[in-house]
Amino acid sequence: ANTYRVTPDAPGGGNGQSWEKPMTIEEAHFAVTNLKQHGNVILCKAGVYRPTVELTFPRNLTVKGGLAGTDDTTLDPNGVRAIIDGENRSNLSKIFNISAGDPSTFENLEIRNAYLRAFYKTGSGDITFKNCVFDSCGRQYPSNLSNERGAAGHFNGAGGAIITYENCVFS
Secondary structure, eight states, X not given: OOEEEEOTTOOSOOXXXXXXXXXXXXXXXXXXHHOOSSOEEXXXXXXXXXXXXXXXXXXXXXXXXXXXXXXXXXXOTTXXXXXXEOTTOGGGSEEEEEOOSXXXXXXXXXXXXXXXXXXXXXSSOOEEEESOEEEXXXXXXXXXXXXXXXXXXXXXXXXTOXXXXXSOEEO
16 A cells, blocks of 8 residues: 655645655545555645545545644644635535445544535445544535435445544534
């Protein structure tokens, strides 16, 4: 498995193998999506990310946010998370689309302003959210989707999956 480092101000073109050559969140998404192996890790420096594409992951992974960007474990000294802001854009009806059959973990993230929902999960893989904030997601919900509510997360066809929230806030 590979580890990719991303920063909100990455200029693009980095390989993500060090904090000196970080990737954008979109570059890390495409790198992980194109890999066949499972268990990749995306480390996000604290700050605001505004993805331009839906972050779709067909294999399990770990996404950790709020890092200082100096090493792979030190958190931002001010307690800032990695904030993934969908800006209520309709092309991001869901910010994260997870279809992994193996466990995935999302930690120390704030997902906000998702047009419909922050996460859409299919497949039997467990998913764990640790120290995450889900803020103002689903405000643009059209009335014809009233049977598919779930602005923070919608779990479809994931009957065997265990969904765990640890120390999370929904607002």
